[in-house]
Amino acid sequence: MSKLRELSRETLFGAALLGLTYLAMLAGVITESWWTFAIGAAGSYAVDALLLHRLQDLAKLVQQIRLGITPRALLRQLLVLGLLITTTSATSTGIGMVLLAFLLLFGLQLVAGIAARMLRASRKLPVVTRNIDLEPLNIPDSPPMPLVREPMSRLLPLDAFLVFGVVGYVALGSAWIVAAGAVLTLGVTVLALLMLAWHIRRARTIPSPEQVMEFTQSWLDSYRPEVVLYFSGSADSAYQVNMWLDTMARLPRRGIIVLRERVIAAQLAPTSVPVLCVPTSTDLMALDFGPARVALYPANTGKNIHMLRNPVIKHVFIGHGDSDKIASVNPFSKVYDEVWTAGRAGLDRYVRAQVGVRTDEIVEVGRPQLDAIRTDTAPNAVRTVLYAPTWEGWTDEPGNTSLTDAGPTLIARLLKAEPGVRVLYKPHPFTGIRSAQARRAHQKIVALLEAANKAAGHGEPDTRELAALDRRLAVFDDDRGATDEAHNSREEGRTDPGIIAEAAALVDDWHRVYWKGRPDTAHLVIQGPRPSLYSCFDQADLLISDISSVVADFVATEKPYAITNCEGITHEEFRVKHPTSSAAYMLLPDGKGLDTALAAVHLREADELAEQRRALRTYLLGPSDVTSMSRFTAAVDDLYTRAADLRPLTPLGGETPAGLSRP
Structure with a gap:
């Protein structure tokens, strides 16, 4: 199917509207009609706002065909200069001054774009955390997100004052309208640049990436994790790790959740367990997880290798649900020390598949998520x-x-x-x-x-009550983009059991209201x-x-x-x-x-x-006379004990023990 046929109606409508706005501006220049141009210009700014906030698919498409915000802004400025040139009352000096204003604006916006990039870099930590106290890192409050998230999409439309100042001059013949538009456009841009400079100066208190990683290692040394839940995946796979958060929180051993993608960290459900997201493989492999001896993997992904290489940890594939799908007997499972399944069915699958997983490596641990499952049904009318x-x-x-x-x-x-x-x-x-x-x-x-x-x-x-609960739950849900990662990690540095309980209670209320508000x-x-x-x-x-x-x-x-x-x-x-x-x-x-x-x-x-x-x-x-959580906990304890009893191995990158020589 062609790309065009896969576009949604909304995307096609937006593309048509975008084209019409520039055609209207061109028609205004050709016919010397200032009001036609004004309609087209106003429409182009409106479409720019839609591309930024709603029509993301179209925004990606126009970017791919080199019609991003910068060429669109330059084309709009070129067209308004064309409108000015066709006006008989316009002088060469006036046209030159307007051109100079646009050039000055372009220079300021270029500097602002560089400053925004510097600000993002200065505030981007090599880790994303939750339930880890980052107070020693001296992270200042987040700057306004429009300054750092797609700043050019917000800075370039500031030429609107100058563009409509030119249109006002063409319509009314008053030069002060152009001057006022130029002052407003340049003034607001300078103000944005000053704000960026101020936030860059504040961000200088944040330690370097190397120092942040040293702090992370120091925290690991003091926390001394025992069990690691490790996850890597795409943005739409967060549910695979979220289903294990409650199980990790209920384990009696000290646990830590290690993630690899920032987008997953932003979508992680509320948890009291410390969370450490380390996107860069070299950073992760340089960390020493101390007494940790068990690592649990809900998914088979390529980035698992960066934790699997740790020889002092026993690695366990726990998956994100048992089924008869071919994915449940992935030959990649051979890389783990053990594979944990819910019941005997999981073991039999691997036996039938003959993919190299030995039966003595398969442990039946139940499905902790199902301990609270109900066997009755809600009393519906039908x-x-x-x-x-x-x-x-x-x-x-x-x-x-x-x-x-x-x-x-x-x-x-x-x-x-x-x-x-x-x-x-x-x-x-x-x-x-x-x-x-x-x-x-x-x-x-x-x-x-x-x-x-x-x-x-x-x-x-009637969704009013549900909408109110949604707004309250939004505080606990994935990152909504009001502040940046560094700010969020700082604010979520200390575990508050009350917040976790409040989030759980709100979810229960949400479900009660949802089902009550729908006819049977x-x-x-x-x-x-x-x-x-x-x-x-x-x-x-x-x-x-x-x-x-x-x-x-x-x-x-x-x-x-x-x-x-x-x-x-x-x-x-x-x-x-x-x-x-x-x-x-x-x-x-x-x-x-x-x-x-x-x-x-x-x-x-x-x-x-x-x-x-x-x-x-x-x-x-597995059997229903004992909870899956107790079986799962026993399996973790047993493996941890067996791993801890093994002779300590040389740490990765460590010194060779006495009496041994390197080849």
Whole structure:
């Protein structure tokens, strides 16, 4: 599919509007019509604001085709000079003075851009932290973010006073309008430059990157971490580490969360555990984590190697959910000392896959996140079906997701089901990032549910109370950009248990208000971190999903679930290939089998797979007579003890022990 066809309507509208504004200015110059030019100029400034604050996709596109803010500003100035030149009353001296003002403005803006870059560099620490006291670093308050975040997008439009001063002169013939515009434009630019210089001077109190890393090592020496949760990933994968924060906080051993991407640090959920984000590999590999002997990895990524090279630490892959997907038996798992799975199913997967992971390296630890999962269902007026398909994956293997082959068909049949059911649709966060077909299927499902709600007379819910909770939660959510990283790290330097408890209480209130504010019969499209997947589990009487960790987690509820077989094989072959489907009601892409699954929800005696689900729960997640958290804690303690009992190894880069020689 071409790039043009993938552009959203909003992006195409913005591109058309941008082109029209410059055509209007050009038309004003050609026809000597000052008001036509003024309309075009005003529109161009409005589009600049939209590109900065809303039309980010279009902003990236125009930047790629070399129509960024700088060439657009220069073109606008060239056009207004053209308008001035075509005016009969304009003198060569006046035109020269206006040109000189634009040149002076360009020089000031160039210096301001360099100063903004210097300010960003002076305040960019080599680490991003949370729950680590940075008071010794003497970090001053953040400068206003418009000064450091895309400063040219804010500085260049300041030529508006001078541009409209020229238009005013053309319209009214008064030279003082041009002079006033020039003074305002140059004055505001100089003021911005002075503010930048002041903040650069204040930032001189921040130690050098080398000194910051020395401080970081000193803090590690005093804190003496024992367990490391290490994570690296893309911006949309933060959920993979967030799901382990509570588990880390409940471990009795001193823990630390080590991240590699600044964007992940900004999206990390509230936690009482110290957080250390070290983007540069050499900085991370130079750190000594002291008594730390266990490192836990929720994801397989290339940057894991920078921690894996530490020989005094035992490295454990814990993943971000068990499933029968091929990703759950990644051969990369061989690099870890141990692989921890929820139940026996995880061990059997590796045995079948034969990817080199030995059975004595696999430890069953349960799934701590599921300890609080409920087995009952919210008392809704109608039965609720949760459709939570996984995403399309990086390959085109059949059956990666039911969304493309069966999603809209399943939703259409659910909307016509008798007795009626309510549908909750919660797609995977990655849905549509690779496949246009998946995006179209998602959009069709959203349209079907919106049309069904409209036909049933369901209007928009009252979201005022929810919006108030959102505003309060925004304080705890990912970085909103009001201050810079250094300021945020300083402010979040000390753990306040009360804040963590307040955030948890607000999340609970948010979920209560959300579900209370939606009619029991209204269909819902649920995206983003809230409502959470487990909150949707509480509402659901039936899950329809694919081969993913969602199924394994839902099995903990012991409620009926269905899986769509889109692989073109028999249901018997499917169950053998994917053991998590052994207690599922099987569906075909055309929806065949859905009536049987719905019958199991409406009539308990029609639920033929209840006993199989209970057995599957133990197989997938381990025994239910002991909490997963206690099993997980015991596994950490056991591995830590075994690692600590080993003979200490030479630290990376350290001296060779006596009696040994280097080759």
